[in-house]
Amino acid sequence: MNYILFDGPYRNNLLPFTFTRPVADIRIGILTIREKWEAHLGYTTTTITEDYLSDKFPMVEMEENILINASFLPNVELVEMVKNLEENQAIFKGEEVIAFYTKEAQDDIDFSKLEALEFEDDILK
Known part of the structure; x- marks a missing residue:
């Protein structure tokens, strides 16, 4: 499976940290958010971020x-x-998308057509 971390709607709230890096590369404690996800998933990840950061x-x-x-x-x-997501499913916490499985290009996603799974537990964001 290919896992891609995306910045989401809170990127601008995290400025100036996110001027030079994606949200996934912000350090929380000793690990970055990316490193935390990779340790839990057992896979490496890539990132969707601002165009000017996408070369790096x-x-x-x-x-x-x-x-x-x-x-x-x-x-x-x-x-x-996340590991148990199937095609055309998405995990939500309220109105916010946490994760989704797709075979389409990331620009073509229509969340209204995805099966919504609600994450019920407490979450840190």
Whole structure:
């Protein structure tokens, strides 16, 4: 599976940190958000970020992708839901997208057509 971390709607709230890096590369404690996700998933990740950062932080898109909002920190329950996502499913916390599985280009996503799974546990973001 190909996991892609995306900046999400809170990127601008995290300025000036996100002027020079994606949300996924902000350090929280000793690890970055990316390193936390990679440790939980057991896979490397790539990033969707601002165009001016994409040369330094390129995205790799494959046939099957799970996109994860980097504003959310992983925990055991959330990672289990992400790993069990099937095509055309998305995980939401209220109105916010946490993650979704797609075979389409990331620009072509219509969230209203995805099966919504609600994440019920407490979450850090």
